[in-house]
Amino acid sequence: xxxxIARRLLQTIPVLLVLITASFLMLRLxxxxxxxxxxxxxxxxxxxxxxxxxxxxxxxKQFFNYLGNIVLHGDLGRSTKYSNRTVNEIIADKFPVxxxxxxxxxxxxxxxxxxxxxxxxxxxxxWADYVTSGIxxxxxxxxxxxxGPLLVLAFAIHFGWxxxxxxxxxxxxxxxxxxxxxxxxxxxxxxxxxGMLEVLGQDYIRTARAKGASETRVVxxxxxxxxxxxxxxxxxxxxxxIITGSFVIETIFQIPGLGREFxxxxxxxxxxxxxGTVMLYAVLIIALNLVVDVVQVxxxxxxxxx
Amino acid sequence: MLSLSPKKLPSADLAPAQLEQGVSPWRxxxxxxxxxxxxxxxxxxxxxxxxxxxxxxxFSPYGYEQTNLDNTFAKPNLSHWMGTDQLGRDLFTRLLYxxxxxxxxxxxxxxxxxxxxxxxxxxxxxxxxxLDAFMMRVVDILYALPFTIFVIMLMVFFGRNIYLLFxxxxxxxxxxxxxxxxxxxxxxxxxxxxEAARSLGFGTQRIIFRHMIPNILGPVIVYTTLTIPGVMMxxxxxxFLGLGVQAPMSSWGVLIKDGAExxxxxxxxxxxxxxxxxxxxxxxxxxxxxxxxxLDVRSAKx
Numbered sequence: 001x002x003x004x005i006a007r008r009l010l011q012t013i014p015v016l017l018v019l020i021t022a023s024f025l026m027l028r029l030x031x032x033x034x035x036x037x038x039x040x041x042x043x044x045x046x047x048x049x050x051x052x053x054x055x056x057x058x059x060x061k062q063f064f065n066y067l068g069n070i071v072l073h074g075d076l077g078r079s080t081k082y083s084n085r086t087v088n089e090i091i092a093d094k095f096p097v098x099x100x101x102x103x104x105x106x107x108x109x110x111x112x113x114x115x116x117x118x119x120x121x122x123x124x125x126x127w128a129d130y131v132t133s134g135i136x137x138x139x140x141x142x143x144x145x146x147x148g149p150l151l152v153l154a155f156a157i158h159f160g161w162x163x164x165x166x167x168x169x170x171x172x173x174x175x176x177x178x179x180x181x182x183x184x185x186x187x188x189x190x191x192x193x194x195g196m197l198e199v200l201g202q203d204y205i206r207t208a209r210a211k212g213a214s215e216t217r218v219v220x221x222x223x224x225x226x227x228x229x230x231x232x233x234x235x236x237x238x239x240x241x242i243i244t245g246s247f248v249i250e251t252i253f254q255i256p257g258l259g260r261e262f263x264x265x266x267x268x269x270x271x272x273x274x275x276g277t278v279m280l281y282a283v284l285i286i287a288l289n290l291v292v293d294v295v296q297v298x299x300x301x302x303x304x305x306x
Numbered sequence: 307m308l309s310l311s312p313k314k315l316p317s318a319d320l321a322p323a324q325l326e327q328g329v330s331p332w333r334x335x336x337x338x339x340x341x342x343x344x345x346x347x348x349x350x351x352x353x354x355x356x357x358x359x360x361x362x363x364x365f366s367p368y369g370y371e372q373t374n375l376d377n378t379f380a381k382p383n384l385s386h387w388m389g390t391d392q393l394g395r396d397l398f399t400r401l402l403y404x405x406x407x408x409x410x411x412x413x414x415x416x417x418x419x420x421x422x423x424x425x426x427x428x429x430x431x432x433x434x435x436x437l438d439a440f441m442m443r444v445v446d447i448l449y450a451l452p453f454t455i456f457v458i459m460l461m462v463f464f465g466r467n468i469y470l471l472f473x474x475x476x477x478x479x480x481x482x483x484x485x486x487x488x489x490x491x492x493x494x495x496x497x498x499x500x501e502a503a504r505s506l507g508f509g510t511q512r513i514i515f516r517h518m519i520p521n522i523l524g525p526v527i528v529y530t531t532l533t534i535p536g537v538m539m540x541x542x543x544x545x546f547l548g549l550g551v552q553a554p555m556s557s558w559g560v561l562i563k564d565g566a567e568x569x570x571x572x573x574x575x576x577x578x579x580x581x582x583x584x585x586x587x588x589x590x591x592x593x594x595x596x597x598x599x600x601l602d603v604r605s606a607k608x
Contacts, residue, residue, distance in 0.1 A: 015447050026459065141587040143539055145546045145559075146580035149566040157570055244454040248546060252566065262455070263547055266462040278455055 001294070008290050016282065020070075023278050024063055027271045053080060053272075066275075076276035081268045087276035091258065095280070097167060098257035101176055101249065102242050108181035109188055109238065114231070116185070117192025121200065121227070122219055132189060139186030144245055148179040148252045165254040176253045180245050184238045188231055196227035229300055236292040240285050335524075338600040345596020348589035355586060359405030368396035370403040371554040379572050388578045391564065401579060404556035408583070411471060411557070412538040418476025419537070420530055423483025430484070431491030442488065445481050454478070457540070461549040468551060475540050479533055486529055490522040524601035531594035535587045542583065558583040 050056045054065060069075040076087035120132040152175060156164035163171045199205065200223050208222045209215075246259035254260075258277060265273040329337075339345055363370070373393040382389045388397040430441040457474045464470050494500060503513050538558075544550040545559025546566075558579055565576030 023459070137588065137591070141535075141591060142580075142584045143542060143562075143587070145543065145566065146562055146576070146584060149569050149576055150580065153569055153573060153576075247458075248543060251547065263458065266458055267548075269462070274459065278459075281455060 001297075005290065005294065008293075012286055015286070016279070019282055020067065020275075020279060021063070023275055024066065027274060028059060028062075052083075053078065070279075076279070077272040079265075079270055079273045081265065081270040081273065087273050090261065090273060091276060091280060094256060094258040094261045097255060098243075098246050098250070098259050101173070101180065101246055101255065101257060102239075104173060104177035105181035105184070105242050105245075106239070108177055109184035109242075112181070112185035113188025114192055116189040117231075118196060118219065118224070118227075120189065120193040121196035124197065129193075132193070136186040136189050139182050140190075144179050144183060145248050145252065147182065148175070148249060151175050151179055152252075167253075167255045167257075172253075172255075176249050176255060179252075180242060180249045183245070184242065187234060187238070191230040191234055192227060195230045196223055199223045199226040202226075225299060229296070232292060232296050232299060236285075236289045239288045239292075243281055243285065335597075335600040339596055342596040342599060344592040345600070348592035348596065351585060351589040352593065355405065355582075355589075356409060359402050359409060362402040363399060363406075366396070366399040366402065368399045370400050370556060371395065372399075379568075382574055382578075389572070389574050391575060392568065397561075397575065397578060400556045400561060401558075401582060404558050404561050404579070405582070407468075407551055407555060407557040408538055408541060408559070408586075411468070411475070411541045412534045414472045415475040415479065415537045415541070416530060416533045418472055419479040419483060419533055420526070422476065423480035424487050424526065426480065427484035427487030427489075428491050431488035432495070434492065434495075438488070442485075445484055449481055454540070454543075457544065458547070458549060461544060471541065471544070471550065475537050478540070479537055483526070483529055483533065486525050487522060490525055491518065494518050494521055528594060528598045528601060531590060531597055535590040535594075538583075538590075539587065558586075 047056070054062055057065075066077065069077065074088070076091070079085050079087055079090060082090070116132045116136070120129045123129055152164045155162045155175060161171075162174050163169075164175070166172045196219075200219075205218060205223055208218045213222070243259075246257060247263050248259075249255070250257045250260035251263065258280075262274070262277045264270075265277065373395055374390070377386075377390055378392055379390065386396050386398065388401065390396055391400070426441065426445075430438045457478055460470065460474045500513060500517060503517050508516075541550055541557065542559030542562060545557050546563045548563070551557040551560055561579035562576065562583060565572075565579055569576040
């Protein structure tokens with residue numbers, strides 16, 4: 001297992017290098033620099049700014065400086081929009097918010113998704129199953145940017161129970177986390193139902209029942225482990241989706257997280273901030289995918305680390 | 307349903323002429339599809355939507371950018387079926403025009419993804435070996451990358467160009483198609499009927515086009531149907547963030563964005579586009595699921 005993890009980590013290095021080079025070149029070669037604002041800047045100011053960020057140096061020198069700073073100091077450079085802040089500071093400031101939002105969403109997705117999926121599988125082809133499937137289909141087909149505003153309309157504006165924006169008290173957190181999590185709850189429910197149905201038909205479940213294990217024990221202890229496999233495999237894409245989903249959610253609910261910051265930085269052509277955020281997301285997604293792969297093998301002895 | 311009446315079915319099944327004649331797999335799939343109520347519902351809804359968006363604007367008395375400042379934020383009524391927006395533009399007309407954009411983006415970007423995915427997957431599956439291992443490793447790596455983030459970067463830096471939108475989305479969505487096609491081609495290569503065809507002296511070209519392609523067409527069609535809603539969702543996602551289609555043109559994503567901003571006082575501006583867009587995604591998913599059940603011969607119950 002350690003060999004597996006070590007090899008995967010080694011494979012990550014060239015991937016990140018390619019990614020960093022591609023993003024770096026893309027951001028440098030496209031028209032429109034970070035200092036082309038509507039306000040006219042004199043050539044001297046622009047020149048000084050470029051010198052300050054080192055943008056006046058040859059491209060390869062800029063690139064190796066940037067790479068060197070990351071590798072040696074973990075330093076992602078200075079934001080070109082907020083000239084008194086470093087990208088590291090901005091990330092340290094905004095990322096915890098996005099992380100919390102993502103964690104709540106994932107928790108909601110797993111809680112709702114797993115319970116609904118197990119219920120639908122145990123009570124297969126009854127009304128409970130049909131109702132769940134209907135809700136699942138709705139969750140998959142109604143996009144977050146429709147669902148979010150509709151939930152706000154209902155629970156924040158009409159009933160006034162929860163808040164529509166901000167990130168201070170728990171009432172602020174419910175709607176964004178629910179909106180972001182519900183799609184994945186739907187997918188997880190569908191996968192759990194399928195996985196559980198397949199497992200519940202197998203011989204070892206019959207053996208467990210024959211031993212006299214209670215139905216609850218059979219379902220939760222014996223079947224769930226096998227039934228969870230497709231869900232675990234889905235967690236990698238789900239986490240990536242929650243990260244990108246947070247761009248829209250943080251915009252709708254005006255949450256001061258990194259997702260909204262990323263979208264703004266793209267509009268502001270804030271090169272260093274964009275690069276830093278992309279790197280962070282890439283590392284995060286790759287790391288979480290690795291965790292998912294390890295858990296998958298741990299749950300299913302038939303798979304092997306290779 | 308449209309299928310044969312139950313009384314006629316048994317005798318038709320037993321008729322010897324029918325048995326000898328046989329039914330082509332496509333015809334068989336078509337019969338199975340027709341029996342799936344949700345899939346039929348999805349298909350019919352899609353046809354209606356496409357016709358409405360394609361032909362509807364010609365019959366509308368309003369243009370998509372025709373403003374009327376005396377009649378802003380009108381509630382849905384007989385002359386404006388879905389009301390009007392902040393500039394007095396007819397929402398129904400804008401919804402139809404927006405549908406053209408959204409559906410076009412869905413189809414064209416899916417076609418881009420289809421082309422890349424099928425060729426990539428077919429090459430990897432057909433040649434196999436080290437080339438295949440390398441190509442699939444690339445796909446694995448790309449899977450792990452935050453690709454939507456790249457699309458956002460592309461859209462911001464190259465301007466909000468609709469043609470770029472096609473390519474950018476298509477370039478993101480081809481990965482799964484490549485995997486599916488590769489798997490199909492690989493398993494088909496080993497099939498006995500391909501070997502049989504070869505031993506009968508058929509050329510490679512005939513084997514590929516006459517024997518292999520029709521057999522991977524099923525999964526490809528199914529997955530294409532399921533890619534279209536994903537692509538339309540991504541377009542709406544970008545438009546919602548302000549990175550998609552630009553005013554005064556509209557797409558469903560733009561309309562939803564505008565509606566969400568004003569939903570507090572004028573909820574219909576969100577509800578109509580939201581419902582139509584969700585209905586489209588519903589229909590595409592139902593149709594895709596139905597096609598999967600209908601075309602997948604192994605899981606067929608009859």
